[in-house]
Amino acid sequence: MNKNAIKTTKDTIACSDNGQHPQVFINVKAGSGTCHYCGQRFEKVPSK
Numbered sequence: 001m002n003k004n005a006i007k008t009t010k011d012t013i014a015c016s017d018n019g020q021h022p023q024v025f026i027n028v029k030a031g032s033g034t035c036h037y038c039g040q041r042f043e044k045v046p047s048k
């Protein structure tokens with residue numbers, strides 16, 4: 001399992017685990033979020 005959080009500057013990020021599950025959008029507006037299909041973590045980082 002990939003435990004490294006994926007960083008994004010956007011409020012939402014799409015995850016489909018390379019097509020392994022239906023595409024879902026994870027809301028990271030609060031700072032972080034987790035895909036409930038594959039458990040991938042996402043973190044919001046400030047944009048410049």
Ligand SMILES: [Zn+2]
Binds near residue numbers: 015016017038039040
């Ligand atoms: Zn996922």
